[in-house]
Amino acid sequence: MSAKILMPLALAAAAVFVTPAAAQEASAPVQPTEFDFNRDTITVGAAGVYLSDYEGSNDYRFTAAPGAVGSIKGYGFVLAGNRISVDLIRDKPGPVWDLQAGPIGVVNFNRSSLKSIDDPRVRALGKVDTAIELGGYVGIGKTGVITSPYDQLSATVSYRHDVANAHDSGIWQPSVNYITPLSEKMAVAIFASAERAGRGYATTYFSVSPTQTLASGLPTYNARAGWKNYSLGGLYTYSLTGNLLKGFKIVAGGTYVRMLNGFADSPLVRIAGSRNQWLGAVGLAYTF
Template identity: 60%
Template structure:
């Protein structure tokens, strides 16, 4: 079972994850901004929610699945676990309106089309299931606190690369991302993001090609997909503290993304005939920060 989409909303949640760090310096009752060089305060957030997402990448039908997650800031280091995606920023975060260099490992368990029972199209189901891909790699980025609205909003630019080491699609994925987020008060925050993915030929063939045998089994025409820019994504997410504030207590989180497939990925019969190039995803959940 897919616990969380590896290709969409996780990026916006990663952006929002830094909001508590920014909020620790926010106005309206919180302490003054610490001087540069001060290590960001420790915060620990765990949560669970429900996500609606396409039954496979390119599908025009959505499934509803659980979406667990954890965001841990400890001694200036930041660990993010969002369903089947995890990353660790190994460069210490500082508090206050400063520049933030980011770098570390990233791991993704890609379970797309690994169970035919989750695919809501008989033709795509007839193409057979896929093996789980374990995508390992790293990311680099730079962020700035204190950009537009105050000393407390943040803007980030990151680039990640991961490669499947489980002999599934056996391909690499480049993912540039930009994100902006800001606390609106001690109780609420919002985040916006944009990202895209560039994948290799073997990824394209594994998920989007239709070989002769697959065409016979499914009734879809044959198709040979080449790699390249697979999609772009836009999203927004917000959080509101039900008890306490952004740094302590219960909060509700909700958001969504829009993704549009490009090039051979939109032209594949898996998408153009059986699915839809426009992909929508939404989530709502509850989390606790201490």
């Protein structure tokens, strides 16, 4: 998963943390009259993010990312920075199996601005047009699996394809996520994900043509489709006012991404960057 896609995930996690299943304390459940567990809920916020200049870079910078997440009449949505998804299968209350499916869209800004890239060799390759990646996802989740009746485990797989002719190829992404509340005010999550990118993606972002070699000094390279990376991360949220269902909360997260195969062997990664990618985010959100 690229840094541009990952950067708002700390805010996106707040959508899960404010669901009714995560609102109770495992050791001391809140009285049902205190909350309406089936009510609509929306969380909005913003995060400061530390991320790499481009996918595979070893230079980092700070930026900001907005987010809005929630559930309306059982239908969930996530708008997180450059990524949006909607679950079109209505959620059922309680510790039940949750089927998930819906559309997903990503605006991929990777290398679309030379001003955000420090390495002069990579700048010399030229900028890439912004990609508009549209597709869908399916998944399954379960509430009440390990630590309490309120923790959640889910697995999803998504596919999106660039419709703006920037890289004109697709990305498959399987993911596994686990979330558990620690109290009425605090919750944590861990996740694992991987991405398989098509030939067009590899050529656009990781190949170096002979002309680009003359301009940058990086060796010519022909990248191929395949598994691009895997990522491991964790998230934490703490309610500053009220509880996980209402009020202000702080959300923080960190992610490690490992570039793989021919993508990791690209001169943009092997010479000008690093196979090891890191991301950190701290945000403030409000649930109402």
